[in-house]
Amino acid sequence: MTHAPSITAELRDLPPVDGWRVSEQTGRARTTCPCGTDTGLTTKADARTTLREHCTPERA
Numbered sequence: 001m002t003h004a005p006s007i008t009a010e011l012r013d014l015p016p017v018d019g020w021r022v023s024e025q026t027g028r029a030r031t032t033c034p035c036g037t038d039t040g041l042t043t044k045a046d047a048r049t050t051l052r053e054h055c056t057p058e059r060a
């Protein structure tokens, strides 16, 4: 198992402009990792904290 945590920002669709899809970030994000870690939607700050902590190997 290789840990590869990543953050996905939540996007919200806005009305299209000239036929182009427009979206904006909602301020929420989610951190997931192949190991099964999944914070679900949380604040960006929490997502970043989880990512940082998850990237640091625990040393007993």
Ligand SMILES: [Zn+2]
Pocket (backbone or CB within 6 Å): 002, 003, 004, 005, 033, 034, 035, 036, 037, 054
């Ligand atoms: Zn992981």
